[in-house]
Amino acid sequence: MGIASEALKNFKGFNLKNMPEVEPLSPGHRACQGCGEVLALRLAMKALGENVVMCSATGCMEIITSPFPQTAWKVPWIHVAFENAAAVASGVESAYKAMNRKGIINQPDVVFVGYGGDGATMDIGIQALSGALERGHNFVYMCFDNEAYMNTGIQRSSGTPFGAGTTTSPPGKKSIGQSTWKKNLPAIAVAHNIPYVATATPAYPVDLMNKVKKAAMVPGPAYLHIYSPCPTGWRCGIDESVQVARLAVQSKVFPLYEVIDGQYVLSRKVAKPKPITEYFKPQRRFRHLTEADVAKIQERIDAEYEDILKKCGGDGKGKEEKE
Amino acid sequence: MAKETGIISWKKLNLGIAITEPGNASQLKTGDWRSMKPITDREKCTKCGQCYIYCPDMVYSKDAEGYFVQNYYYCKGCGICAKECPVDAITMVQEVD
Ligand SMILES: Cc1ncc(C[n+]2csc(CCOP(=O)(O)OP(=O)(O)O)c2C)c(N)n1
Ligand code: SF4
Ligand code: SF4
Ligand code: SF4
Ligand SMILES: [Mg+2]
Numbered sequence: 319m320g321i322a323s324e325a326l327k328n329f330k331g332f333n334l335k336n337m338p339e340v341e342p343l344s345p346g347h348r349a350c351q352g353c354g355e356v357l358a359l360r361l362a363m364k365a366l367g368e369n370v371v372m373c374s375a376t377g378c379m380e381i382i383t384s385p386f387p388q389t390a391w392k393v394p395w396i397h398v399a400f401e402n403a404a405a406v407a408s409g410v411e412s413a414y415k416a417m418n419r420k421g422i423i424n425q426p427d428v429v430f431v432g433y434g435g436d437g438a439t440m441d442i443g444i445q446a447l448s449g450a451l452e453r454g455h456n457f458v459y460m461c462f463d464n465e466a467y468m469n470t471g472i473q474r475s476s477g478t479p480f481g482a483g484t485t486t487s488p489p490g491k492k493s494i495g496q497s498t499w500k501k502n503l504p505a506i507a508v509a510h511n512i513p514y515v516a517t518a519t520p521a522y523p524v525d526l527m528n529k530v531k532k533a534a535m536v537p538g539p540a541y542l543h544i545y546s547p548c549p550t551g552w553r554c555g556i557d558e559s560v561q562v563a564r565l566a567v568q569s570k571v572f573p574l575y576e577v578i579d580g581q582y583v584l585s586r587k588v589a590k591p592k593p594i595t596e597y598f599k600p601q602r603r604f605r606h607l608t609e610a611d612v613a614k615i616q617e618r619i620d621a622e623y624e625d626i627l628k629k630c631g632g633d634g635k636g637k638e639e640k641e
Numbered sequence: 642m643a644k645e646t647g648i649i650s651w652k653k654l655n656l657g658i659a660i661t662e663p664g665n666a667s668q669l670k671t672g673d674w675r676s677m678k679p680i681t682d683r684e685k686c687t688k689c690g691q692c693y694i695y696c697p698d699m700v701y702s703k704d705a706e707g708y709f710v711q712n713y714y715y716c717k718g719c720g721i722c723a724k725e726c727p728v729d730a731i732t733m734v735q736e737v738d
Contacts, residue, residue, distance in 0.1 A: 388669060560695050
């Protein structure tokens, strides 16, 4: 048995009827109306509880929780820079380890968490993240992927999907919008041979919370890629974040899976996938795409999903898609 | 008022500009941002908790009878709760003041 499966042997999941009441992140935060990223962060914090140290990259989830002289954090929280959340988490984890060993403190159960947006994680902070995963720190890294640099005004990142309009990939006569395909960061995390990797989204809150809890329980590094709709940057309705996130799963755009000790496991099987047009429709960032563009993207999405299914060993394992 | 808006004079800051109260953002009245207000119809509500779990602003809490009640001090009026309620028990109504 691998170290993750061993640690998760007696794992008991959350359920909707019995949610933890704790809110380590307080209301009064300044996220836009209907922000899917802060919803994901809220749910993650409910699952983690209060015995944590949060290490934040800059980005919306730093800015909206910490406008001086107020903070939305009820738990220890540290921000250093844009690019080094994983390095900061590494340092904090090592310091606690040393202080526990020397008997200065007796706090062996603290969970160390680094988090950042897609820009912070997939672009500027990937070196710090790779180093931390490779060194094997006992920590959780959460990437809140809203598919662009939102806090500074919707610039494209390596997490922006092909065809999406952003302020630095504007669609027009000579441009389709984003002209590159989304970087597969979960696969890069898996390539580090870490014990736990998973994808999640706030449209499936119990699934998200279970994965966050598992990531915290596993000794060694764990990576979570959390798909986080941003109505401001995606140009969808402020009441549509959850719906768009659900459509992303139902249209195979964002498959939910875990990789436990290197073994892929599908979390939900998409029995009757919806066409990506249904997912694109509420979002103005995709509105310029032609039928031919959509067909090209659909082909790629289908192939990527097939690839995930293959890695999961066929299609029998996942639960039916509903929550 | 200062706390509700998050704006205070530098003369009132702590030494070392330390924030000494965890989660003091909860003083901020984000309910001011709202133009639409969610109203729950208890006749229809099944107490399922979807509104509670999908609210990005921690607006809902459970009352003694098991219903989920809004704290309008924080509700930004996004309408996610109304959209996600499986039995359409929540209606968004125009805010009047
Ligand atoms: C070294 C550095 N470069 C640029 C910035 C400006 N900056 C602050 S937040 C941000 C965007 C963050 O994007 P992302 O990580 O995707 O998080 P999001 O805001 O989308 O949640 C940028 C470019 C910075 N703070 N530091
Ligand atoms: S810009 Fe997007 S991610 Fe940032 S706070 Fe607003 S809705 Fe949330
Ligand atoms: S989602 Fe609707 S039915 Fe469920 S608790 Fe909320 S108001 Fe009631
Ligand atoms: S309208 Fe939005 S902020 Fe207000 S209670 Fe519903 S989900 Fe929460
Ligand atoms: Mg981003």
